[in-house]
Amino acid sequence: MRAVLGAALLMIAGGAVAADRADWRRVATKADRARLRRWHDAWVEAMAQVRASEHVGAAVALGALADGDRALADPNLPDGDYRCRTIKLGAKGLTQLRYVAYPFFRCRVSEGGSRLVKLDGSQRIAGRLYADTDARAVFLGTLMLADETRPLAYGRDRARDVVGIVERVAPERWRIAMPYPAYESLLDVMEIVPAG
Template sequence: MRGVLGAAVLVVVAGSAVAADRADWRRVATKEDRGRLRRWRDAWVEAMAQVRASEHARAAAALGALVDGDRALADPALPDGDYRCRTIKLGAKGMTRLRYVAYPFFGCRVSEGGSRLVKLDGSQRFAGRLYADTDARAVFLGTLMLADEARPLAYGRDRARDMVGIVERVGPARWRIAMPYPAYESLLDVVEIVPAG
C-alpha cells in the first residue's frame, strides 16, 4: 500500500508515543480490540440481519457498497487532505435501541503521510492512526473524544474510549471504517469517508 507501508518508526497513537512497526498494528492494539477485529464478520452479519428486519432496510440498502461487508477495492490508503465523514450505526445491543442511525457528515482530516485520521467537529470525535494490513484493508486504532475535550486520551488507557476498525476503499474516492462491537449502542459502526468539497 503505497505511502502507508513503512519500516519501524516512532508512531504517535492518539497523543501517546509508541515504538512500533507501522505495518504491524497488532503490536499496538489491545487484546480486546484484536478480539473485536477477529469477530468483524460476526458483527456485520448480525447487524445487517437486524437492519434488514427493521423499517430501515430500504435506507440501508440505498448505501450500497458502504454496507456490503464483502465489497472492498485494492489500495485502501487515504491520501493526506480534508474529508467529510459520517457514522452509520447498524444493529443494536439491546432491544430498545434503534437498529439503524445515520448521522450527518462532519469534517475529517488525514495527515502525516496518510497515517493519522481525526474527526474535526461534532460532539463525538475520534482521533487515531491508520496502519497498513493487506492490499485491500488497513486498520484504524484510535480514541473517542467527547464534547469540549481538546485532546484525545492515549489509546489503550480507557476501553470505553478505544476504537478499532477495518479501513477499506469501496469506490474511486469513497472509504469506510467498519468498527465491530463498539463500546456503545450498536453492533457495528460504519464511518463513511469522502473527499471534502
C-alpha cells in the same frame, strides 16, 4: 570495519523498531484484536437486525458502503480534508434503534496518510491508520467527547478505544467498519469522502 558493522546493525535494529511501530498487531489491545477477529460476525448480526427493521430501505440505499464483502485494492487515504459520517447498524439492546445515520462532519488525514481525526461533532475519533493488506488498513484510535480538546492515549480506557477496518469501496469513497463499539450498536460504519 567494526564501526561500519556496528552502524549497520544499529540501522537494522532501528528499522526493526520502526517496523514494529507500523504493525498494528503490536499496538492493538487484546480486546481490540478480538473485536477485529469478529468483524464479519458483527457485520452479519448488524445487517440481519437492520433487514428485519423498518430501516431496510435506508440500508439498501447505502450500496457498497453496507456490503461487508466489498473492498477495492489500495485502502490508503491520502493526506487532506474529508467529509465523514457514521452509520450505526444493529443494536445491543431491545430499546435502541437498529439503524442511525448521522450527518457529515469534517475529518482530516495527515502525516503521510497515517493519522485520521474527526474535527467536529459531539463524538470525535482520533487515531492512527496502519497498513495491513492490499485491500484493507486498520484504524486504532480513541473517542473524544463534547468539548474535550485532546484525545486519550489509545489503550488507556477500553470504553473510549476505537478499532476498525479501513477499506476503499469506490474510487474516492472509503469506510471504517468498527465492530462491537463500546456503546449502542453492533457495528459502526464511518463513510469518508473527499471534502469539496
